[in-house]
Amino acid sequence: MTPLQNALGCLLALGAAYYLWRPSASLFKNAALLAGALALFVGYSYGIGDEEFYPFRMFALCLCFSTTSLRKDRRRFLCLAQIFWFWIEFFGSLSLYYRGFDFAWTRLIAIAGLAFCSAFLSRISKGMEFCLMVFWIAVWIFF
């Protein structure tokens, strides 16, 4: 993927994350938004030609972005979302490894490092939220 395609995908994930976990939203509304976001990511990935792995990576990134708007237990869900991203990357890479693709070690190490360091975060300020989003975008576009 080119950095431009990655950047556009990142924007889509950010846009979808904006609507998730609103205080007044019910379980069904959140589930419908998640399913719709996944369908949108599938469509985008189909357009750029990597529909196998890319939609799920975008989904994980979307969940990471969405945790910044939570009001309770933000650190816990932040770590969980990053672990979920790591899980998708790890087992997806492992599946593709058997087809001859390289293992994306740098990306995995970067995500694991972010998840581990996030666990040490104290009260997450707006500035810290912004830093986290920058790190995620950097990992997404350049790794």
Place this chain on the structure above:
Amino acid sequence: MSKILRLLGLFLLLPGLVALCASMQVGPASWYEGTNVFWGTPICLFVSWISLAHAGTLLSAVFLALGVRLDRRTALLAELSTLCSLCLAVMLPLVQLGVAEKVPSALTFMESSDGITHLGSPLFWDFCCIVVYGVLSFLFFHNHISSRNNPAQVIIRKPFAWLLLPLVLWVQSVVSLDFASTFFPEWQGAFFPIYFVVAAVYCGLALVNSLLCAEGYRVRLLEKMTAAGSWFVCVFWIWEFLTKGIFFSGVFVFAGVLPQLLWVSAVRNSRIGRFLVSLSILLGFFLERLYLISPEKGCLPFFGVVDVGLVSFTIGFFLLFYFGMRRSIGCFLDEEGTFFGDVDGSEMEADISATEKFDKENETVYVHPFTSEEFRTIRLPLLLGILAMLLFVLWEMNLSQSKPTLIEILPLTFPIVALVAGIALWIRSGVFREIPRRVLFVIMAFCILMSAISAIFFTVFSKDESEKVNGAGVSAVSMESRSIEIHEMLPERNNLVDVESEQSVGEEK
């Protein structure tokens, strides 16, 4: 109702046992199998029951870890269904072997030429992960039961839940690698792990909903999650159709379309309606597993008597085992003061309001990182688990004869951490204080004996091929040298004989 289901289980189990015997007698030819992979109905049933085994851990451990309220009886029943499904699933790969003579070698991993199975095989990862999952699920269930009499053991429930949460994802992902690491384009792909996990969670919800219907109760949260889960599964199948051109209408109808009937209040409020919807989900995913194994054949026209018998065996075994165990733990489920699902609304409301008040009081209390009570409980066991994992990795990569790569060892790392941490946590809960000393001594002696036997067994039989060849070569050389020595000795022997004969001739003269 429980008695009727036990009888039904017995009724299904008996012909199932006949089919099982026929299967072991005749071998793989007796059941439906994929033409390219020689995996058949037993593997299909194995994957199905492993998926269903996620019900208990999901609902009990994950909900506990994320702070979602679930009543105690539903959690216990869900955990019990996990254990019963796992016991059943473990037997099925042995049936897949086809002949009874292969079972001992499979149990001891004596498959490859050097006596130890290949560490990089997803099948080996599968076995290890499922064993760890079974052990920890059992310990979690035991802790849940024993905390009734000993409230001090409640302290390890949440840390245990945090260990089980990633393990659920890990186990199902490793099972998916059995398929994703092969050479069939329908199976290959990075999507397989996440699809397997979502499907497992969805099937697990359907199983627990059906068991609750059998109990005569309902949990509305689980019904909502089932309806919401069906949307994700539909998106997956649409995605699979767009990318790989694979679409199986039977699966889509049974597990994707029919669950939307839960939106109809007449179906949702009817016990039979909810049960039938759950059953359709389970049927849909069973058909999906069959299709997964052999897409070119379709399913039902090739489904024979032995296949039906094997399905009957698994269902009958589960019903008998589950409701039999349900009867034995009934005292924990039927005591006063524990509400069940949405039935006893008044007590549940009072309980919720008390809990919510407690939560509101604690909202203002900020918990610093790594200072929560859960973390303080689990940190030492987790450290032990990480140390054990590092020792294992170092030993395998440096001292083992097979010298696997890091990627081949990675799938085993977290299960080792979870196993050691879970056992350490369980020991820490003080459960051993309740066991008599004599019994404890016997258990420890048994564990030490089994470890010693396993170590001796693998040490004696795990010889490298080169050592075998060298050993044969060395013995051949030694035989040669020995024969040369004998041959060299022979002239001396001959001389001695000549001298003796001359002496005897001389004496005669």
